[in-house]
Amino acid sequence: MEKNLYEKDYYLWLEKTISLLENNRFSDLDLENLIDEISTMGKSEKRSLESYLTR
Numbered sequence: 001m002e003k004n005l006y007e008k009d010y011y012l013w014l015e016k017t018i019s020l021l022e023n024n025r026f027s028d029l030d031l032e033n034l035i036d037e038i039s040t041m042g043k044s045e046k047r048s049l050e051s052y053l054t055r
Helices: 010-022 031-054
Strands: none
Touching: none
8 A cells, every 4th residue: 555645645545444454455554554543543542431431
């Protein structure tokens, strides 16, 4: 996958990443940005849960 697609068109990058995962084409993934996205998503979910529990 084109490395700078993530920066050019995030939603197209998401669609291509999903397609690659569904088709077991793991070697074609943009792993650096995928890892960053999953990490960021996890941190966001944790903050949301902490906020909810505090209320």
